Amino acid sequence: MHSETDQAEGSEADVLDRARAYAQDIPIDVDLGAVQWTVSHRARRRAGSCRYDSDSGDVTIRLAWDAYREHGWEEITDVIRHELVHAWEFQQFGASGHGERFRNKAEEIDAPRHCSPFSEPRLRLVCTDEDCDWSADRFRASVTVTEPNTRRCGVCGERYRVEHVATGRSWRTAAGYEREREQIGDDW
Known part of the structure; x- marks a missing residue:
């Protein structure tokens, strides 16, 4: 077949x-x-x-x-x-x-430990420390995305910013998220 x-x-x-x-x-x-x-x-x-x-x-x-x-x-x-x-x-x-x-x-059984992603992430977390190259992809607006000022980098502990991948817009606070989400509108 x-x-x-x-x-x-x-x-x-x-x-x-x-x-x-x-x-x-x-x-x-x-x-x-x-x-x-x-x-x-x-x-x-x-x-x-x-x-x-x-x-x-x-x-x-x-x-x-x-x-x-x-x-x-x-x-x-x-x-x-x-x-x-x-x-x-x-x-x-x-x-x-x-x-x-x-x-x-x-x-x-020759199975992968993790499966390949099949879509591009909507969002990316990026460390604000210039000496740290940590980043993490996100697909949904979880608390780590909507309230980034309450979280820290997964490697060095510094704050991070959130980037909307398609538009390049970014924010570091809950208020920033609200503002950028409104600006991005239908392209979210």
Whole structure:
């Protein structure tokens, strides 16, 4: 039907069917009968996620449709293997993260520890210390974005500024955020 190098083709149902079939071939001890597969149209930075219901033991792997459309099937297979490691951890241990256990299992099945971003960040945090090159991308207006004067650089502890990537506008305070958000308007 499809070759592994196909770019983003097919319906959501086709992609989910393909993901289920692909997961069958991954050598990992996951009860795939307890895994539900869905597509997300809301995800903006994570190409996939894995949720666990501790009461039922069900695991839901959600694949970001925009990531699939951007990167195609081949890269989504990395995401599937990554999320299967989370599913394995949830089913075996009731919790999951990106620690040593995750790293070891990911290495066993050639899964990346982190998946590639599929969209450009809307915002960037940049340290104001000229000797520090720390920066961090953000996709949403969290407290670190809306109230930067209450936070500090992740490396040197200095204050940082927030930049709106598309316009180059920046701010360092909550009032600055409000002002720039209003100025940016529909281009936010």
